[in-house]
Amino acid sequence: MVARGRKRVAQDSEKGILSPPGYSAIPIKFSEKQQSSHYLYVREHKVREGTKSSWPQKRTLFVLNVPPYCTEECLSRLLSPCGPVQSVELQEKPDLAESAKEPKSKFFHRKPVPGFQVAYVVFQKPRGVAAALALKGPLLVSTESHPVKSGVCKWIRDYADSVPDPEALRVEVDTFMETYDQKMAEEEAKAKEEEGVPDEEGWVKVTRRGRRPVLPRTEAASLRVLEREKRKRARKELLNFYAWQHRETKMEHLAQLRKKFQEDKQRIELMRAQRKFRPY
Amino acid sequence: MGPAHKGAQHRGTAGELEVMASALEGTGKEGKKESSKKRSVAGSPAERLLQPVKLSRAELYKEPTNEELNRLRETESLFHSSLLRLQVEELLKEVRLSEKKKERIDAFLRKVNQRIMRVPSTPETELTNQAWLRDGVRVPLHQVPYTVKGCFRFLPPAQVTVVGSYLLGTCIRPDINVDVALTMPREILQDKDGLNQRYFRKRALYLAHLAHHLSQDPLFGSVRFSYTNGCHLKPSLLLRPHGKDERLVTVRLHPCPPPDFFRPCRLLPSKNNVRTAWYRGQSPSGDGSPEPPTPRYNTWVLQDTALESHAQLLSTVLGSASGLKDGVALLKVWLRQRELDKGLGGFSGFLVSMLVAFLVSTHKIHTTMSGYQVLRSTLQFLASTDLTVNGISLCFSSDPSLPALADFHQAFPVVFLDSSGRLNLCADVTASTCHQVQHEARLSMALLDSKADDGFQLLLMTPKPMIRAFDHILHLRPLSRLQAACHRLKLWPELQDHGGDYVSAALGPLTTLLEQGLGSRLHLLAHSRPPVSEWDISQDPPKHRDSGVLTLGLLLRPEGLTSVLELGPEADQPEAADFRQFWGSRSELRRFQDGAIREAVVWEAASMAQKRLIPHQVVTHLLMLHADIPDTCVHYTGGLLDALIQGLKETSSTGEEALAAAVRCYDDLSRLLWGLEGLPLTVSAVQGAHPVLRYTEVFPPTAVRPAYSFYEQLRERASLLPRPDKPCPAYVEPMTVVCHLEGSGQWPQDAEAIRRVRAAFQLRLAELLTQQHGLQCRATATHTDVLKDGFVFRIRVAYQREPQILREMRSPEGIISLRDTPASLRLERDTRQLPLLTSTLHGLQQQHPAFSGVARLAKRWVRAQLLGEELTDESLDLVAAALFLHPEPFTPPSSPQVGFLRFLFLISTFDWKNNPLIVNLNNELTAEEQVEIRSVFLATRTKRPVMVIVTPQDRKSSVWTQDGPSPQILHRLMVLAAEALPVLEKQLMDPWGPVDIRTVFRPPLDMYDVLIRLSPRHIPRHRQAVDSPAASFCRGLLSEPGPSSLMPVLGYDPPQLYLAQLREAFGDLALFFYDQHGGKVIGVLWKPTSFQPQPLKASNTKGRMVVSQGGELVMVPNVEAILEDFAILGEGLVQAVEARSERWTV
Secondary structure, three states: OHHHHHHHHHHHHHHOOOOOOOOEEEEEEOOOOOOOOEEEEEEEOOOOOOOOOOOOOOOEEEEEEEOOOOOHHHHHHHHHHHOOEEEEEEEOOOOOOOOOOOOOOOOOOOOOOOOOEEEEEEEOOHHHHHHHHOOOOOEEOOOOOOOOOOOHHHHHHHHHHHOOOHHHHHHHHHHHHHHHHHHHHHHHHHHHHHOOOOOOOOOOOOOOOOOOOOOOOEHHHHHHHHHHHHHHHHHHOOOOOOHHHHHHHHHHHHHHHHHHHHHHHHHHHHHHHOOOOOOO | OHHHHHHHHHHHHHHHHHHHHHHHHHOOOHHHHHHHHHHHHHOOHHHOOOOOOOOOHHHHHOOOOHHHHHHHHHHHHHOOOHHHHHHHHHHHHHHOOOHHHHHHHHHHHHHHHHHHHOOOOOOOEEOOOOOOOOOOOOOOOOOOOOOOOOEEOOOOOOEEEEEOHHHHOOOOOOOOEEEEEEEOOHHHOOOOOOOOOHHHHHHHHHHHHHHHHHHOOOOEEEEEEEEHHHOOOOEEEEEEEOHHHOOOOEEEEEEEOOOOOOOHHHHOOOOOOOOHHHHHOOOOOOOOOOOOOOHHHHHHHHHHHOHHHHHHHHHHHHOOOHHHHHHHHHHHHHHHHOOOOOOOOOOOHHHHHHHHHHHHHOOOOOOOOOHHHHHHHHHHHHHHOOOOOOOEEOOOOOOOOOOOHHHHHHHOOOOEEOOOOOOEOOOOOOHHHHHHHHHHHHHHHHHHHHOOOOHHHHHHHOOOOHHHHOOEEEEEOOOOHHHHHHHHOOOHHHHHHOOOOHHHHHHHHHHHHHHHHHHHHEEEEEEOOOOOOEEEOOOOOOOHHHOOOEEEEEEEOHHHHHOOEEEEEEOOOOHHHHHHHHHHHHOEEEEOOOOOEEEEEEOOOOOHHHHHOHHHHHHHHHHHHHHOOOHHHEEEEOOHHHHHHOOOOOOOOOOHHHHHHHHHHHHHHHHHHHOOOOOOOOEEEEEEOOHHHHOOOOOOOOOOOEOHHHOEEEHHHOEEEOOOOOOOOOOOOOEEEEEEEOOOOOOOOOHHHHHHHHHHHHHHHHHHHHHHHOOEEEEOOOOEEEEEOOEEEEEEEEEOOHHHHHHEEEOOOOOEEEOOOHHHHHHHHHHHHHHHHHHHHHHHHHHOOOHHHHHHHHHHHHHHOOOOOOOOHHHHHHHHHHHHHOOOOOOOOOOHHHHHHHHHHHHHHOOOOOOOEEOOHHHOOOHHHHHHHHHHHHHOHHHOOOOOEEEOOEOOOOHHHOOOOOHHHHHHHHHHHHHHHHHHHHHHHOOOOOOOHHHHHOOOOOOOOEEEEEOHHHOOOHHHOOOOOOOOOOOOEOOOOOOOOOEOOOOOOHHHHHHHHHHHHHOOOEEEEOOOOOOOEEEEEEOHHHHOOEOOOHHHOOOEEEEEEOOEEEEEEOHHHHHHHHHHHOOOOEEEEEEOOOOOOO
């Protein structure tokens, strides 16, 4: 297998690295020690006319197949020789819009375990993209000067990071709740203001809060009403009153038996096929 | 039968291999699940799925014919349901002899008759002069003592008659036997032949001569001797046809005396027919002591005289009624599945036919009854009648000369007289066999009455081998030891009666002894019956000691197992002497708290595991004391599997005590939570949600006492951190506890806001617990970790309405509807269903103390096979619970061993495709509801998970198997279980002890494409491995209690972290398998589908590279780089990455 592996690598160096049309491939390795490399497939980020994309045209490099150990900082460092990098964003799958800029709370949103990702790298100048497309590599993720942690060291660091700071958590919760309470109070006030006040055409909105609350508008409530109606109707019906009803119940019973019999026969057929009747 | 069986087995294993191969290929076909499911519907009939029946309206409502109505009515009145009727009919078809075969057998019988009549006569000689016998044939009888009076000559039989089940048409496959009675001419016999085994000697010589001549004949494939029903004085000759019919039939020849030759009054159970003086080889002593009666010897002679009359009786009763014949055939299958019909003293088919005849004569069975009803009535009778106390008789004459039933009860343990009133048909049946039959009948009746389950399958199709039916098994070997035991037990008259067969002579007294000694611990004691051996005519008959081993099965009573004390009578009572005599040196005087001074026996047992094994102590002690059988001759199989769930250091306990300690600590904590002051809302419920709290964690947690020097310390947060330069610290898994807070209008109605409020509560909880009870706590947004007495609990605050709020959706019209979302389902599962399940199973453990052991062994095994992560913990616990709640046709297991065997059996045989596994926790589901569940299941089969487990709390969704296993994994599990079960059973039934009990716990590794070997230094649970390492690394724990103010490292398990990374990065290329209990290897299986070259697409570039294939550019996995990634991601943990196959080459 090793021999075969070598052969393939050799092939690559002869023919040059293959890449999908429109992309160029950059080999990337974790460090010097590795024999074979993954390939980053990069191209300039372009969208069709009319599609909205928040990534700046011309200056954005779209990168496929970023290995799990390659972080945003790391990618930024690797691509900086091509020109100054403005931002790097790693994503699970290609997405045209930039993710919400609002930082996610580190207490309430766990950092996901990274797999292979895609990246959008925004250079300060369009020149950077062109340089990156011509990059030959292989890129090294972890070097002497910038070691990247993996394995046991990484897990220990992650564990240390996961030990929470209760004070920070408290502060965050308090601020969130303050804004939330404020928002709710505003809504409440608005609702109160509107209550009982007819709109332009004279309609008054009836809510649960008023003096005479109505049924809540939920599915469960409407189902309950329907159910009650049905029961009422069933109570009024007479069963086995007319001769034809009698006849029909009997026939129904027979039909049930027949259906059961067919089902049983099918079951038996299956069991016979599974040789379930040999007691030895 | 031997070779046939072997052949079948071979076929079986070959089939399995094929299945396995296909399973391997199939692994990882998730993407194609839909298509494969469709294929299986249309594919081979064995894999077919049940479809809901669709009948057209016209078909459903057409006018019924008379015939149809009759059949329906018959089904309703004679059978339980139409399904049962069909099943019974199918079964009978399967076991019945076909007409074609009958013709062949009849032809063979006619030829046999001719050949027998042609055997030449011999001149008369003394019985002791056997020189006339040709070479190549040996007398099939142990002639001890050899000297005996009388003369013998061979004459062709006066009459050859077929007797037994073949004529009646009640013989069942697979072993068809035809019994033929040969009436010896009167000239051969002399007066007083009933005495001193003379008749039996002549009978044996008669057969020997016959055997010699018949063996010359090319008609016969084999001519061998055997014992009739295992009785050592009565050999019979087995004839099998030559050629391809060899396995078709066995003709058994039984010589019998001419009618009215023996005077019946000489053969009553109180009479002696084996003189002590002759038997012991002494000159007759004239002291006039009465000769001991020889009831069994007399019965054996009587049996031969009554062969024909019994056949006649049965044919008159059963002859015309097909229902009765069906019933007898079903009863025979029933006995056969329970291994009750074989050997000396077995409950044979003949006996059961006679029983049916008895029930007909007492009008308990009517001739118009169906086979099912006959089965049911007979079982009902067996269940309710104790033949050891109230014997029954087929004889209705009131002749005063006949002996009374009481006389028979004195001579035999079990009494069932035939129509002559002189012959006890159950003479060889021991009391324990009779009780076993009664026990089985009771179980079966309960099953038939319960109606919910598939009674037919459990009653007639499920085998009950001894090892799976009894909690503990013990073997006595070598059997020659029993000879000494007979002398020690003073059983000389019995030996004389049994013609020297010390095994059967000792059996009765030994079982009685053990039954008395085990007392309240024992539910039922059963013994194996000596097997009926066959031997070549040129060999001597097998010795008594050659009949293998004597195996006893104990069915334990869990309530009785908890006590270590055997309370005797008060010291001054007269019974005290008996008690002392019975228990010997173990009995001692003790003073009790109520002031009484009593004799008592105390057994040493500290833990639950040891208490379960007290029967072992009792048995070895009593056997040594009363029967001189040393403990080296007793091989006790009861706790052999315990080693696999034992803690790391202690070997005396299987962890029940450690689990109970953790549960006690949890109880304390919940009391603290209830009494907490200063929370804005009060606590409305505290519920455990962790396997430890339902006693099913394989390795129970111990109190943690970290050695601080081993760790990095994070002082400001009072926590310990692992250090990269040390081995991985001990694994501490926090036990989840769900803490519900009362509802209040103050809770926000917005999902995000609720999370913040919960976080605030977590913080407050930590604060209060630290302030009021001085506990070390650490709060996060979702939980609070609490360190209490060395145990770490993870308290999760829950708000009852939260799942509801997550479900709310607003439709465009403004109607609020409830729809399940993944988040709401997860929350519902974690905060409602899991705690409920945990408390229910906790309750189950209180009822069945063996539950913990069974569930843990089961999980241990599944995880050891590297499949632990595919099946949820809860689903396995529920399967284990099913063994206790639905034990039919067994009783709930009382030892982990038998429970584990049944787990393997269930896993390997359950038809998950067509059945949900219903686990009726707390008995909440009624029979009707279960029927309903089954029919709904069938209708919605394709939408349900592969493995469906239904509980009263979870009737629709099967929460615990929702996300797995995949069909391939389940199949793999079934194959593994099917292979493990026979191996393990064979090891446990091996009387010389298993070679290595852990064999079935070692996973086969040859199926994996890549093996990732891990370094033990960073496996925190290294010591839990199946083959526990002799030495492992220090894990930073103190053995002495130390200060515990810092939170230990929680849930830090590098292999798990590594696996999470691997699955995230390469989950769509490969499957990863690992044993979380100290596994040193990760098995990687490439998914064949993802190795198909893919077209170029931005979404499937993950880990792949572009190659040119046939001039086209396609993407294939970059395997070399991925293999190196395995090592990079697990730096420090991974020792080596071994690629073992080239299956990825495309």
